[in-house]
Amino acid sequence: MSARDRILAKLKQKMPPTAPALPDVAAWYASHRQAENTADKLVRFRNCIEFAHAETYSVSRGGWLQKLYEVLSAKQIDKLLVAPATRHGARAQAELPALGIACPAYEQPIEAWKPAMFRETPASFTAARAAIAETGTLILWPDADEPRLMSLVPPVHIVLLDSATLYNTFHEAMSAEGWKDGLPTNSLLISGPSKTADIQQTMAYGAHGPKELIVLMIEENPQ
């Protein structure tokens, strides 16, 4: 008998004959979390993620590239990792190099360029799939175009978020998008730059991941 079979046999022998009722998670959220309108969700999202030390900017659907350029210039960053197979990545790659910002792509599997990714990539630019207002959280589903390490290794991570995709809660996001029927190999919730309070409860940013997280929020009527 294998370890597996022995463990399962022990558990099955003592398994209670009936399980308690399946808890009604949806009902709890319905009675404890409000469904807010987009403007209120935006305020909540922004307050939470700024509290976690992220920078946010309101941008228009056409005007985000200008803000992206301003942010990079202000931080004196002249190189941005982009995903040219996406619309936002293609636009960045088409327009930023003329303004003095190189836009390399994640072309090779990581094994082919790990040292360059870790040492020579000061910033990256990806989109968020959606976001969560309750906790100020970005939802990212890395894929072949925007791989997992793009949102982790570069010290500055800039994210484009369409505020039409804001959900009230994590529970609402997974229910509305039917996540239980299929998740990608890696899905992420990101709620600020990397941080730690492991030394004497003193908060320090940029523990292992990005030191700065910048969110460009596309709004229909940006301030």
Added chain:
Amino acid sequence: MSAPQTPHALHFMPSEGFRARSKAVVDNPFLRQSFRGAMDFLMSKRATQFSDPEELESLRSLGEGIRQYNLARLPILLEQLETNLTRNGIKVHWAETPDEANAIILGLCRQHSAKLMVKGKSMVSEEIELNHAAEAAGIDALESDMGEYIVQLAGEKPSHIIMPAIHKTKQEIAQLFADKVEGVDYTDNVDALIQIGRNVLRRKFQEADIGLSGVNFAVAETGTLCLVENEGNGRMCTTAPAVHIAVTGIEKVVEKLEHVPPLLSLLTRSATGQNISTYFNMISGPRRPGEKDGPQEVHLVLLDNGRSQAYADEQLRKTLQCIRCGACMNHCPVYTRIGGHAYGTTYPGPIGKIVSPHMLGLEATAGLVTASSLCGACGEVCPVKIPIPELLIRLREEAFTEPHANPAMRGQGAGYSRLMTSIWKAWAAVYRSPMLYGMATWLGSRFSSLVPSRQGAWTSVRVPLKPAGKRLRDMLRERG
């Protein structure tokens, strides 16, 4: 504190030394201050998150319901989890003991000729003493959570399950880095210290052959491993190396993906007072064709190590509801005074006292369950309503009653003493019978001068107990 000082030589210390270790901490004002300050900080952060008592109570009830529902179906869910993980390309391994788990992990290391394994925070890897086993096998196992990295450099074990280096001041860490990290000068600037750790560990993330992590929730219906963290080292360990090995206890499985949001909310708010952690990482498979990063292989090691013993008893099963937030230790008056190392077990504090006896047997842990004032704070703050004080009383019974056939636990009766049991039986008899009680107090009042002046632990900080010269009943009789 008698923690062995050589790196990796970090074995479990049995509870015989518990009193001596506790006394050493209580006598050390710096450690007392570190723990008191940190616990006050964590308690107030948690309180800020739960400002609405109705919301807290209903969310705790939901969390308890979810954990109990899933535990009631545990073997079925483990099979479902295995099926769906396997379908997703994640290989599942099972281990009954720490030795089996280490053998599986080190076997995978050998298969890949691994020299360096980077580790995300995993209390189960501490439980199986993986670092020790890896060292013996010639594999470098490097902790990458900042707190874990610090305690590993110092040759110590974590003193808290969420904040491993909570017992250290920044000056101690500054000195440690200056002594142990090549090319580093003394600085006690926290940002600078974190940068030093970041630079060292970023090199290691690139070189490592294997990344090891724990698991916070394993979702059966989707075949997903979920990890909660703030630093990003967990994502590094599970993304950068070619092989990812996750190790977890069998109790961490939930059936539905929608069980995760309430538990995640309870976990981060109870643990560190954050409304959510910086990263919540959901892994549902290795790199697929076309993807450019992520591990080529993902493995999950499911560990029993005494959990099935707790499962077998309806009351003790509640121990397995735990989501490892550490709130019970943050609110424990005993933990706050003696810190995490004194316990000698991987899991300290109230949760450690109720879970360790299943892992190590009551022979080695009987003393721990007595180190509680039963004030109830742990049970009150537990986000999934584990009745910790009740379980402590149950474990005291298991440890100190006469050994009997078919015990519910390994080491039942390990603390049993015939003399002590006889004394309490006599005490009970005296208090049940007015005649015996009268005789006993009469003898006490007549011969009070014979009572010894040194009465063990009692007189170490108090004046000795002496029966009064006159009994209450005698005084009342005199008054008429």
